[in-house]
Amino acid sequence: MDFLDPRKRQARKIRLFVGYGLVSIVIALATVILVYGAYGYGINTKTGQIIENGLLFVDSKPGGADIYLNSKPQPNKTAARLVLTAGAYKLTLSKDGYRSWQRSFVLNEHSIDRYVYPFLFPQKPQITELKNYSSLPTLATQSPDRHWLLAQTPSSVVNGIAFDEYDTSNLAAGSQTLVLPSDLLSGAADAASSLKEVEWSTDNKHLLLEHTFASGHEFVVFDRSDPSKSFNVNKLFKVDPSRVVLRNKKIDQLYIYNQADASLQVADTGQGVLAPVFLKRVLDFKPYGNTLLTYVTDVGMQSGKVQARIWDDGKTYPLYTFSAGNKYLIDAAQFQGHWYYVAGSDTAARINIFKDPLSDIKSPSIARAVPSLGFSMPGATAINFSDNTRFIGVQAGQDAAVYDIETLTPYQYTVKSPLSSPLHWMDGHRWITQSGSDVFVVDYDNTNPQMVTPTVYPEGGFFSQDYNQLITFAQNVPAGGITLQRVDMRAGVDLPKNGAQ
Numbered sequence: 281m282d283f284l285d286p287r288k289r290q291a292r293k294i295r296l297f298v299g300y301g302l303v304s305i306v307i308a309l310a311t312v313i314l315v316y317g318a319y320g321y322g323i324n325t326k327t328g329q330i331i332e333n334g335l336l337f338v339d340s341k342p343g344g345a346d347i348y349l350n351s352k353p354q355p356n357k358t359a360a361r362l363v364l365t366a367g368a369y370k371l372t373l374s375k376d377g378y379r380s381w382q383r384s385f386v387l388n389e390h391s392i393d394r395y396v397y398p399f400l401f402p403q404k405p406q407i408t409e410l411k412n413y414s415s416l417p418t419l420a421t422q423s424p425d426r427h428w429l430l431a432q433t434p435s436s437v438v439n440g441i442a443f444d445e446y447d448t449s450n451l452a453a454g455s456q457t458l459v460l461p462s463d464l465l466s467g468a469a470d471a472a473s474s475l476k477e478v479e480w481s482t483d484n485k486h487l488l489l490e491h492t493f494a495s496g497h498e499f500v501v502f503d504r505s506d507p508s509k510s511f512n513v514n515k516l517f518k519v520d521p522s523r524v525v526l527r528n529k530k531i532d533q534l535y536i537y538n539q540a541d542a543s544l545q546v547a548d549t550g551q552g553v554l555a556p557v558f559l560k561r562v563l564d565f566k567p568y569g570n571t572l573l574t575y576v577t578d579v580g581m582q583s584g585k586v587q588a589r590i591w592d593d594g595k596t597y598p599l600y601t602f603s604a605g606n607k608y609l610i611d612a613a614q615f616q617g618h619w620y621y622v623a624g625s626d627t628a629a630r631i632n633i634f635k636d637p638l639s640d641i642k643s644p645s646i647a648r649a650v651p652s653l654g655f656s657m658p659g660a661t662a663i664n665f666s667d668n669t670r671f672i673g674v675q676a677g678q679d680a681a682v683y684d685i686e687t688l689t690p691y692q693y694t695v696k697s698p699l700s701s702p703l704h705w706m707d708g709h710r711w712i713t714q715s716g717s718d719v720f721v722v723d724y725d726n727t728n729p730q731m732v733t734p735t736v737y738p739e740g741g742f743f744s745q746d747y748n749q750l751i752t753f754a755q756n757v758p759a760g761g762i763t764l765q766r767v768d769m770r771a772g773v774d775l776p777k778n779g780a781q
Contacts, residue, residue: 334365334388334389335362337359337361338395339358339396339398340359340398341400342375342400344357344358345381345398346375347371349369350370370384371385375772376773378400378401379402379403397709399721401732405732406768407765407767408768410451410764411444412756413431413763414762415434416753417762418474418475419431419477422448422742423484426448426744428446428447430458431443442460444456444458445458448749449744449745449781451744460500460507464510464511466493466498467495470494472493475489476489477489481529486504488531489502498513501513501531513536513549516547517554521537522539526567527567528569528570535547536554543557543559544562545558546558559596563577563578572612574589574611574621576588576589581601584604586608588610588623597637597641598648598649602624605628607661608625609631610663611672613669615670616685619637620633620635620665620669621637622674625660630654631654631681633672634649634650655690657674661677662675662703662704663675670708671705679695680694680726693726697720700715701713706743710722712740713738718734718735719731719737733750733767735754737753747769748769751765752767753765
């Protein structure tokens, strides 16, 4: 019996130990390979050399686009995860019926790059007419959730000013008419009477409007879900404010600004009560939430200088001192748990960006706001955060500057296509406006400029919630007048088979 033979038992033990050793070596080598692979290392199968890789995530709207890197087709379609040798690449996304999207980039060793935002525009978009108007509506606006589109009818109706309301999730259903109560507005019949959007409430039902007429102006809150519940701010509080802003993007409280004495008050719409002035010598302001706002003042400043300050629940803190101007550029937003502030003017040498400035100001060792970045943008007239608050955009005519908060990357460039009106954010990664007679869209870094479709609407157009439909106004050449139309952003296999929206 083998198990009774000492020599055979010894040989068996040796074989077992050798086997265990080999298995341990294999496990160790596999572990090393996996660890190095996780850190971006790989092996060139032709040369045997160790190479350093990076990781690339690619996606698009619509999905299923072909991926090319340096003109070489890849086996994957969007969405895809690609492990690539570090180096310079030109990424191209293509799909039948759509215009290609391109971007050059450098993939560093052990880094992760994400291009998951590309939007592919159709080569020949399908257009459907929704309604004809005698002229371009003086006011067209969309709710924050992009569900509701309001277009003021060019002519007043007997009972007051009217809007056509469209449900962007069902544009084929047409519009319904919403009429402002006849006693809501002063001088509504004046030839000079006009409405201007101030801002929407986050409830997507209430819209704050500024009404200008021959003898003055006033502010009204329009309730699109029940127009009879709309109210006139001036009449409710018996005031004549220069500016009204929603507090915390809701209608229960308003900020009332009087330019004559540069004062700021809070109005409670439920109680009809106007609180005492809480800030004076305010030249401009921008609120956030219930207890936070940025404002510009000249208190304590030498001639020609102003200061942006942060008002935080009754206490004020200095942010940035700069040259007084005709237009002040102040804004703030949260991104990934941090507050980012922007401040400057159209005459300031720089537009400064601050990260969590209150933390710096309140820190005993710093005791002041320290800018993270500054743009030199003489004559800047607009500043805003992208829809996902990742990008901060500044504009001065054809010149634009963008700061990518996530990658800490600044961009500054001149848009080649002539802009008919200021750029504004189409979504989290793209600008939109009108250029010449077309809807113009361009990526945040001035790549992939697109002339999408003809339009007469200065801001370009609006999108449905899923971005499948672009809604804009165009010249009705055969019949005259203006047509509201939807432009399908899908093409080829992505178009619905049953004619649905």
